[in-house]
Every structure is written in C-alpha cells, then in structure tokens.
Amino acid sequence: MTVHVTVFDPETGQTREHGFVRSPVRIGRDAGNELRLPFSFISARHAVIQFDDDRAELLDAGSTNGILREGRRLTSRQAVPIVETLTVTIGRLELRIRRQTVEESTRPPPLAPGSSVASATSAADATGLARVHGAIRDLRPLHEELLRARSTFVTARDAALAGIPAEARDLASAMLAREFPDPAK
Numbered sequence: 777m778t779v780h781v782t783v784f785d786p787e788t789g790q791t792r793e794h795g796f797v798r799s800p801v802r803i804g805r806d807a808g809n810e811l812r813l814p815f816s817f818i819s820a821r822h823a824v825i826q827f828d829d830d831r832a833e834l835l836d837a838g839s840t841n842g843i844l845r846e847g848r849r850l851t852s853r854q855a856v857p858i859v860e861t862l863t864v865t866i867g868r869l870e871l872r873i874r875r876q877t878v879e880e881s882t883r884p885p886p887l888a889p890g891s892s893v894a895s896a897t898s899a900a901d902a903t904g905l906a907r908v909h910g911a912i913r914d915l916r917p918l919h920e921e922l923l924r925a926r927s928t929f930v931t932a933r934d935a936a937l938a939g940i941p942a943e944a945r946d947l948a949s950a951m952l953a954r955e956f957p958d959p960a961k
Contacts, residue, residue, distance in 0.1 A: 817867030
C-alpha cells in the first residue's frame with residue numbers, strides 16, 4: 777500500500793503531492809518528519825499516518841492547534857481511519873490523504889527512507905481549490921452572522937411564548953411557526 781498526501785495552501789495557491797511507501801509518516805514542523813510542513817501553526821510533531829496492507833489511519837500527535845475534519849477538531853491521539861480518501865485542515869493548509877493498494881507488478885520503485893515525491897498538480901486543480909477556499913473565506917462571516925441571528929430569534933420567540941398563557945401556547949407556537957418558518961428545514 778502507498779499513501780499519497782496532497783497539501784494545498786490557499787494563501788499561495790500552491791499544491792504539492794507527496795507519496796509514501798513506508799509507515800509511519802510523521803507530519804510536523806521539525807526536519808525529522810517524513811512530511812515536513814515548516815509553518816508556525818504546525819506543531820513540531822503534529823500528526824502521524826500509520827498504514828499497512830490492510831488499513832490506514834491518521835492520528836493527531838497531541839498538536840497545539842489541532843486537526844479539523846469537516847470543521848470539527850479531532851480528539852488528540854484519536855485514530856481516524858483512511859478508507860479511501862480523508863480530507864483534513866491544519867491551520868490554513870488542506871491535506872487530502874489517499875491510500876492506494878498497488879499490485880506488485882505496477883508498484884513504483886521504493887522511495888528512500890524519509891523521502892517523498894513532490895510535484896505540482898495542474899494549474900486548473902490549484903485554481904479550483906483556491907476558488908473553493910476563497911468562497912469559504914467569504915462565506916464564513918455570513919454564516920456566523922446567520923447563526924447569531926437565528927440564536928437571537930429563537931431566544932426572543934421562546935421568551936414571547938413564555939409570556940402567553942399555557943392554554944394558548946400550542947396555538948401561538950403553531951402560528952409563529954407558520955409566520956416564521958425555520959429556514960434550515
């Protein structure tokens with residue numbers, strides 16, 4: 777099995793591909809890591825990818841800033857399986873981790889210990905990823921504002937319902953729901 781890690785930096789628009797044939801793959805700021813990411817928001821030993829012929833997993837190695845998966849921080853030392861592809865965020869970097877089983881006849885020559893194969897992906901891929909990250913950056917404050925407004929509305933609605941006599945509360949609740957439908961539904 778091989779593991780491929782695509783690292784995208786939306787600030788520079790640069791994408792790099794790294795391939796590994798030996799486990800573990802340590803990820804961090806220090807030069808001793810198999811995948812070195814020399815950024816201040818990356819811990820010296822940030823994460824570890826462990827794999828063999830049957831499985832692959834990512835672990836947060838007790839990093840300071842953590843790892844996000846689908847916007848949620850991974851628990852330190854928690855193993856997250858890499859079934860086919862796993863996408864995570866460390867600081868501003870997006871890492872796409874792919875495991876690949878390769879038949880012996882098509883297996884590339886082994887890499888020297890601690891080495892990686894790095895190559896830039898196509899300009900179209902980098903441009904597309906940069907646009908997605910730009911959209912995320914632009915939409916985040918609007919989404920946060922929406923969540924705050926929804927929370928304020930729910931608090932005010934519940935306070936209004938609390939002031940209505942109990943025998944009329946069900947009717948009032950239904951009328952408010954009709955008048956102000958939840959946009960999330």
